[in-house]
Amino acid sequence: QSALTQPASVSGSPGQSITISCTGTTSDVGSYNFVSWYQQHPAKAPKVMIFEGSKRPSGVSNRFSGSKSGNTASLTISGLQAEDEADYYCCSYAGTNTWVFGGGTKLTVL
């Protein structure tokens, strides 16, 4: 149950697009289409932004999109806004009733 690998930080200017990667293995990301992405503002509960790799829950802006290639999932945020500044975590189902999170990525909007 090793954590998925995410960059520690990314940054972008308002209006730009950024992508956060999430690298796992053939035991988790590579084997299942069950990657979810969570946004967490300081001292707040996580909020799901993407589930099943690319689906957006009701109410989540279409500026958020997800994809996967092999063992790596990605979250793209387009048209960056100040309120997007937060920590982002990926999570994958890893089989036999286990889940694994990524280490988290701090997004800074310059």
Added chain:
Amino acid sequence: QVQLVESGGGVVQPGRSLRLSCAASGFSFSRNAMHWARQAPGKGLEWVAVISNDGNNKNHADSVKGRFTISRDNSKNTLYVQMDSLRAEDTAVYFCARDYSGTFTLDDWGQGTLVTVSS
């Protein structure tokens, strides 16, 4: 709307036990699997445990296996985690989360309760 409220956190000495609760409302609790996750101070999220909607199937992360036990009482709409043999590295905010059926997604989260393991 979905509401999940954790309670039971506090300061506990190493080796001692603590039980956390998560009161659920706003949805049919008995229809959803439930999770516990945690976040050490200044660190990332870590998945801790899952229990099926009927309580018959459960699993725990290797880091807590044999020490933590997840359970639920559907008559009380409440999720629990019994934490025994606590260690300093168990210090974290503990969140309960609802499983979005069929999607393997933790779709609604509580605000968390802080557990501090210290002598």
